[in-house]
Structures are given as C-alpha cells and as structure tokens.
Amino acid sequence: QLAGRALDTVRIQCIRKLSADKRSREYKILKSHWRLLHKYSANLERQKRRYLYGLNEYMTQAEAINLVFNRFPNLEQIWNIYQQILAAIRTRNALLLVEIFNIKPKNLPDEAVVLIKTLKKNIKGISESCDSPYSNGPLEGLNRKIKQISRSGYGYRNLANFFNRIRLEL
Known part of the structure; x- marks a missing residue:
C-alpha cells in the first residue's frame, strides 16, 4: 500500500505540473488511465493496440506508459521500485526485497526515499511474511462478514441469536 500511495503521489505531482496543458497526451494518460501504472508490468499489453478513451487514439498500454516516462523520469x-516490490511479493522472494531496500536514495523522489526507509525499518516482518505460506486474508474475510451481519441486524436483543446467525452464515 505504501508503494502504491508513493506512486500515486508522484503521479499527482506530475499532473499538477501539466495542469496548464490539459490537452496533452501525457496529462490524459496520467488522469484517466492511471490504473496502467498500478498494473504488474508482465501483464501490460505490449503487442495489441487498443483504443484509449480520453486519449482518442490507438496505442498499446506499454506505449502509453513509456510516453509518460519520457516526460517524467522521476515517475519512472x-x-x-513499485514493480520490483510487486515482483518480490508475487514470487515471495525476500532476497529481492532486501535488494530493493539497498537502493541508494540518490536522485530519487522524496516519496521513494520515504518508501525505502520505511521498508528498511520493517524488514523483519516483511521478510517473514514472504517466507510464510500463511495469509490473514481468510480471517479478515470472516471479520468483514461478522461486521456486516451486525450492521444489517441493527443489533440483536438475544446474543445467542446473533451467534446462531454467524454460524449459519459461515
């Protein structure tokens, strides 16, 4: 999440630099096709050209991103860094994460420096989460369902009925 927020912060700074020229192709990509920046680079379309709405032209997703990177190297x-973190998490490779933490913060945007320092500070927990095959996703899903039951019921007078409802749902 921290890496995604840092990427979005730099993207918004780039949009503000282009605010005088709202008709530029780079502005339109950053404004309406921002999801391309969050997409895993291996999943970007590099061959088939598609019509990009708002931009009103045909181009691949990789071409659109490279167009922005030519104008804003700090975003690149x-x-x-964001793509390296995604790759490390997808492959559960703690060593790759440690390599990212060792990047020297020269000529990097401030958000990237904060990102690297924060990840370095929490390196133990992050590397353990990569090594562990377990996830707290199922538990969080159960918590969400229980909260939803209590919200939709507006409270139960009898606590036993509330627990029965949870057992029925789960």
Missing part, C-alpha cells in the same frame, strides 16, 4: 524511477 518510482514505478520501477
């Missing part, structure tokens, strides 16, 4: 730097 933080995007590369």
Whole structure:
C-alpha cells in the first residue's frame, strides 16, 4: 500500500505540473488511465493496440506508459521500485526485497526515499511474511462478514441469536 500511495503521489505531482496543458497526451494518460501504472508490468499489453478513451487514439498500454516516462523520469524511477516490490511479493522472494531496500536514495523522489526507509525499518516482518505460506486474508474475510451481519441486524436483543446467525452464515 505504501508503494502504491508513493506512486500515486508522484503521479499527482506530475499532473499538477501539466495542469496548464490539459490537452496533452501525457496529462490524459496520467488522469484517466492511471490504473496502467498500478498494473504488474508482465501483464501490460505490449503487442495489441487498443483504443484509449480520453486519449482518442490507438496505442498499446506499454506505449502509453513509456510516453509518460519520457516526460517524467522521476515517475519512472518510482514505478520501477513499485514493480520490483510487486515482483518480490508475487514470487515471495525476500532476497529481492532486501535488494530493493539497498537502493541508494540518490536522485530519487522524496516519496521513494520515504518508501525505502520505511521498508528498511520493517524488514523483519516483511521478510517473514514472504517466507510464510500463511495469509490473514481468510480471517479478515470472516471479520468483514461478522461486521456486516451486525450492521444489517441493527443489533440483536438475544446474543445467542446473533451467534446462531454467524454460524449459519459461515
């Protein structure tokens, strides 16, 4: 999440620099096709050209991103860090994460420096989460369902009925 927020912060700074020229192709990509920046680089379309709405032209997703990177190299730097983090998490490779933490914060955007320092500070927990095959996703799903039951019921007078409802749902 921290890496995604840092990427979005730099993207918004780039949009503000282009605010005088709202008709530029880069502005339209950053404004309406921002999801391309959060997409895993291996999943970007590199061959088939598609019509990009708002931009009103045909181009691949990789071409659209490279168009923005030509104008804003600092966005490309933080995007590369973001992609490395995504790759490390997808492959559960703690060593790759440690390599990212060892990047020297020279000529990087401030958000990238904060990102690297924060990840370095929490390196133990992050590397353990990569090594562990377990996830707290199922538990969080159960918590969400229980909260939803209590919200939709507006409270139960009898606590036993509330627990029975939870057992029925789960």
